[in-house]
Amino acid sequence: MKPAPFAYHRPRTLDEAVALLASEPDAKVMAGGQSLVPLLTMRLAGPATIVDVSAVEGLDTLAVDAEGVRVGAMVRHADVLASADVRRVQPLVSAALSHVAHPTIRNRGTTVGSIVHADAAAEMPVVLAVLGGSVDVVGGSGRRTIAAADLFLGLLESSLAPDEVATSAWFPALADDAGVGFAEIARRHGDYAMVGVAAHVDATAARVGYLSVNDVPTVVDVTGVDPADAGEAALAHLAPGGDVHASAAYRAQLVRVLTARVLREAHEHRQSRQGAA
Amino acid sequence: MTLSTDQQTGEDLYDVRLRVNGVVHDLRVPARRLLSDALRHDLGMTGTHVGCEHGVCGACTVLVDGRPARACLMFAVAAVEVDITTVEGLTHPDGSLGPVQQAFRECHGLQCGFCTPGFLTTITAGLEENPDPSHEEAREMIGGNLCRCTGYQNIVAAVERAAVLRREGQERP
Numbered sequence: 001m002k003p004a005p006f007a008y009h010r011p012r013t014l015d016e017a018v019a020l021l022a023s024e025p026d027a028k029v030m031a032g033g034q035s036l037v038p039l040l041t042m043r044l045a046g047p048a049t050i051v052d053v054s055a056v057e058g059l060d061t062l063a064v065d066a067e068g069v070r071v072g073a074m075v076r077h078a079d080v081l082a083s084a085d086v087r088r089v090q091p092l093v094s095a096a097l098s099h100v101a102h103p104t105i106r107n108r109g110t111t112v113g114s115i116v117h118a119d120a121a122a123e124m125p126v127v128l129a130v131l132g133g134s135v136d137v138v139g140g141s142g143r144r145t146i147a148a149a150d151l152f153l154g155l156l157e158s159s160l161a162p163d164e165v166a167t168s169a170w171f172p173a174l175a176d177d178a179g180v181g182f183a184e185i186a187r188r189h190g191d192y193a194m195v196g197v198a199a200h201v202d203a204t205a206a207r208v209g210y211l212s213v214n215d216v217p218t219v220v221d222v223t224g225v226d227p228a229d230a231g232e233a234a235l236a237h238l239a240p241g242g243d244v245h246a247s248a249a250y251r252a253q254l255v256r257v258l259t260a261r262v263l264r265e266a267h268e269h270r271q272s273r274q275g276a277a
Numbered sequence: 278m279t280l281s282t283d284q285q286t287g288e289d290l291y292d293v294r295l296r297v298n299g300v301v302h303d304l305r306v307p308a309r310r311l312l313s314d315a316l317r318h319d320l321g322m323t324g325t326h327v328g329c330e331h332g333v334c335g336a337c338t339v340l341v342d343g344r345p346a347r348a349c350l351m352f353a354v355a356a357v358e359v360d361i362t363t364v365e366g367l368t369h370p371d372g373s374l375g376p377v378q379q380a381f382r383e384c385h386g387l388q389c390g391f392c393t394p395g396f397l398t399t400i401t402a403g404l405e406e407n408p409d410p411s412h413e414e415a416r417e418m419i420g421g422n423l424c425r426c427t428g429y430q431n432i433v434a435a436v437e438r439a440a441v442l443r444r445e446g447q448e449r450p
């Protein structure tokens with residue numbers, strides 16, 4: 001199939017982009033297009049207007065400092081993954097990104113686009129949620145920062161208003177006494193995962209985030225639980241579903257196995273960092 | 278980007294300037310024209326193949342500023358201000374086969390050839406980034422492209438052969 005007709009705009013400034021979104025009924029932002037274009041081609045989406053933000057000035061900055069990683073809206077997955085600074089300051093971002101699609105898709109797709117697309121099968125929304133990051137947006141009513149906990153409302157539904165553009169995502173740095181881990185199981189290399197798990201542990205808490213399990217990226221607090229039992233404990237907060245990729249029972253089993261694996265990895269990572277410090 | 282209207286369909290048309298294999302093309306297309314269709318239908322460059330048309334198979338892969346990208350996941354109106362390289366642009370200026378193409382021929386890296394343009398562009402960029410891939414890296418390089426015929430073994434061999442041909446080509450004065 002081919003996409004239905006739409007009007008195309010290529011603004012150069014954020015103000016222009018926001019004005020277009022406010023004035024055009026049924027307009028949609030396009031960043032890397034790696035999720036939107038397939039939806040248009042399959043006619044699962046049919047906006048009247050597309051506002052392509054790829055030429056908007058100032059959205060392509062990747063900034064890393066001791067506080068964390070700020071990824072501009074037009075920074076491609078590939079550039080975030082290639083950054084040694086990102087890997088050093090927040091290794092969970094890099095670990096998860098290597099599981100996002102194939103390199104060719106990562107060359108165009110943006111990390112911010114992937115977050116606000118709010119696909120429960122995507123890696124980066126879960127990473128943002130586990131780390132307690134946030135997204136900055138600009139819209140008709142001004143600027144605001146949305147915490148990850150308030151971002152994901154439902155299946156492919158984020159809390160951005162239709163006239164808002166996400167300008168960047170922020171991932172806090174990994175603290176010295178903390179460790180992270182990530183793993184997922186997919187049918188084929190580069191496919192969306194049947195289940196994926198991200199963990200963050202420090203001296204006082206252990207948090208685990210799940211993708212492809214619930215309708216939204218879900219973070220469960222497993223502080224004090226033995227890694228071997230943490231998956232079972234997490235399942236009390238999860239509702240794994242069955243589909244053509246995996247049955248509900250198999251997903252639950254993946255939750256148990258991957259939770260234990262990833263929590264141990266995070267604890268080991270934490271120890272190795274303390275050993276190095 | 279100037280607008281006009283298609284007399285038959287009433288659809289808005291956009292004037293788009295594409296740079297493909299170093300040549301500038303001006304075309305007038307609706308916003309929904311996929312880059313893959315613009316290349317094939319509007320420019321007659323049928324080397325770029327279309328399989329799944331949703332980003333999965335890799336047959337349509339072209340290079341955008343040297344990096345592999347799915348032509349089926351870009352609109353022609355948005356493919357401006359960049360250099361696009363298609364499989365037609367991988368031959369040497371004298372028309373002889375480029376190193377990756379030559380390696381595919383030597384290693385029997387294709388059967389029906391449907392997937393081949395996407396492999397050739399992907400591997401060309403992959404060897405630019407990593408000129409001396411290990412066997413594992415050669416496999417990894419083509420992980421995002423599907424082939425229904427070959428079973429991939431000969432394609433992996435072609436990646437390794439292309440790396441050698443490329444180095445030999447660069448050593449020549």
Ligand SMILES: Cc1cc2nc3c(=O)[nH]c(=O)nc-3n(C[C@H](O)[C@H](O)[C@H](O)COP(=O)(O)OP(=O)(O)OC[C@H]3O[C@@H](n4cnc5c(N)ncnc54)[C@H](O)[C@@H]3O)c2cc1C
Pocket residue numbers: 028029030031032033034035036037038053073099100101102105108109110111112113114115116117121122123124160164165166167190191192193331332333
């Ligand atoms: C074959 C294939 C495999 C893939 N596999 C994976 C995978 O394993 N894991 C994974 O996580 N992803 C995967 N993806 C999706 C990929 O990561 C996308 O790049 C990403 O989901 C969306 O980023 P984008 O920049 O392409 O966004 P677009 O496609 O441009 O936009 C997606 C949605 O987000 C909105 N949006 C984007 N940017 C903004 C912004 N700045 N402000 C407001 N709204 C915005 C758009 O309106 C649209 O609704 C895959 C894609 C393909 C084609």
Ligand code: FES
Pocket residue numbers: 326327328329330331332333334335336337338347348349350
């Ligand atoms: S046709 Fe573009 S990836 Fe299959």
Ligand code: FES
Pocket residue numbers: 386387388389390391392393423424425426427
């Ligand atoms: S050679 Fe036929 S699909 Fe690859």
